[in-house]
Amino acid sequence: MSQHIQHHHPQQPQYVHYAGPSNAAPHPYLQNVAMIQAQPQHMPHILHYQPQGVPQQHQHQPQHIPAQVAAPAPMQQISQPQTSAQASGSASGVPGAANGPVVAQGDWTKDLVQLAKQAELKKHALTLQLHTAHILSAHASLEQKSKAIQDLKEQKNKYVSLDSERQRLLKCLQEINSDRDQADLAQGTLEQECLDLQSKITQLSDGEYAIAKNDVDRLRQELGQPSLPSLQQTLEDRTTQYLTERRINGNENGGESVAGSKRSAPSDSASQHDGGPVKRPRGRPKGSKNKKVTST
Template identity: 85%
Template sequence: MSQHIQHHHPQQPQYVHYAGPSNAAPHPYLQNVAMIQAQPQHMPHILHYQPQGVPQQHQPQPQHIPAQVAAPAPMQQVSQPQTSGQASGSASGVPSATNGPVVAQGDWTKDLVQLAKQAELKYVLDFYYFIFFFEWSLVSELLGPKTSILSDGVSKKLDDHVTDTHASLEQKSKAIQDLKEQKNKLESERQRLLKCLQEINSDRDQADLAQGTLEQECLDLQTKITQLSDGEYAIAKNDVDRLRQELGQPSLPSLQQTLEDRTAQYLTERRINGNENGGESMAGSKRSAPSDSASQHDGGPVKRPRGRPKGSKNKKVTST
C-alpha cells in the first residue's frame, strides 16, 4: 500500500479520451478539455492504475457511462507488473504502451454531434428512398394496365380531335376560297357597273349640253319670229289687207292661224304617206320573202326592208 500511495504526489493532471457511442450523455470531466487544448504537452505513456487498497469512492467514475472517458490520474510512471498494467488497460479501454498515448485534439464534441447528425440523416434519407421506391413499384404494378388503357383512350381521343380539327380547317379554308372568288366576281361586276355609270354620266352631260343648246336656239328663233311678226310682217300684212279690201277680197288670216293650218296639212300628208309606204313595205317584204330565202340558200347577204315602222314619227310629232 505504501509503495503505491507514495507515487501519488500532486502534479498537473493529464487525461486520455477516446470516442464512445454518440448517444451518451456528456461527462462532467469534459469541462477540462479546453484547458488541455490550450496547454498541450507531450507526456510519456500514462496509464490509469487503481491501487488495491484504495476505496472506489476516491475514483469518480460515473456508473451509467462505462469506458467512455478515463478518470484523472497523476502524471507518473507506473511501476507495476505488466500483467496488472495490461489488465487495467484492457479494463479501462486505454491502448497499450506500444501504440502510444491517445490525446484529444480540437472540439471533438462538436465533431461527434455532427457525425451523429450526418449518420442519422443518411439513415433517414435511405429509409425514405426505400419507402418511395417501394410504393412506386407497387403503384406501377397495380396501375400499369389501367394507365396503358387510359393512355390508349387518351391517344385515340386526341387523334379523333386532331382529325376533326383538320377536317374543319379544310372546310373553313375552302369556304374562305369560295368567299374570295365571290368577292373577286363582285369586285369585277362593281368595276363594270362603275364604268357603265361613268359612261351614262358622260352621256347625260352631253344630253344636258345638247338640250341647253337646243333651248337656246328655240329662244332665239322665237325672238326672231316675234320681231318679224311685230315688225316687217305686220306692216306688210296691213298693206296686203288694205289692197284686198279695195279689190273686194277677204283679208289674210293671222300668222298663228296660218302656221297651225300648215302644220295640220303637213301632218296629214305625212300620215298618208306613211300608211302608203307601210303598205308597200309590207307587200315588198312578202314578195321578197322567197327571194330572201333563196339568197340565204345561195349564201348572199340579207337585205332589210326600207322605211320606218307604221306611224312611228307621226305619233311622236302629234304627241309634241
C-alpha cells in the first residue's frame, strides 16, 4: 500500500521533506534539516491515519536525490520503528478480534451472592436499629408512666389515710352534735321547769301565801309578837345558811383526807422498821417551816 500513516512516537519525531528535481542544487535549508534530524530530540509528533475508503494521496518524491543531501538515511531509519509501532498498535487496539471473547476469571456468581447477602444484611441491620430506637423510646416512656403511677398511688394512700381521719372526725362530730342536741333538749326542759316553778312561786306568793302571811302578821301583832320576816329575807337567810353549811362540810372533808394521809404514814414507817434499820434524814424535818408560819 502506498498509504502514508504517521503516528506519535515519544522520542523520535518524524518530518516529511520534499526534494526538488535531481538537477537542482541542494538548498541550504535542507542541509540544516538533515543535521537537526541526526540529533535525537524529544518532541511530540502527530499521527495521521487514513481510512481505507479514502483515496490514496501520493506525495511526489524525487527520483534522484543528490549525493550532498544526507536526509533520506535518517528517514529510512525512523520509518522502520514506525511501521513496527503501527503493527503493534493495530494488534493491541483490537484485542477482541485477535484474542477472541473476554472470559471472566474467578467464581463471579459466588461474589454476586455475597454482595447480595451483604446488601440484605445492611437492610436488616438498619431495620433492627430503627426498631431498637423505637423500643428504647417506648421503654423510657414506660418508665416515666410507671413513676407517675407510683406517685399517684402514694398520693392516693395519703388520701386514704386522710379519708379515714375524716371519717373518724365526722363520727366524732356526729357524736358531738348528738350530745349537743341532748344538752339543748335538757336545757329546754330545765328552762321550761324553771319557768313553771317561777310561775308557781309567783302565783303562791301573790295568792295564798300573801293572804296567810297577812293573817299571821295580824294575829302576832295582836298577841304582841313581832311579825314574820318577808319572803325575800327568808330566801336570803336560807341561801346564806346553805353556803355556810357547804363551806363547813368542805373543810371537814378536807381535814379528814389530810388526817387519813397522816395516819397512813406511820404504818409505812412501821413496816420499814420491821423490814430493817432506817436511816434518819438530816436537816430540818419536813413541814416545820410551814407549821412555824401558821403559828405566827
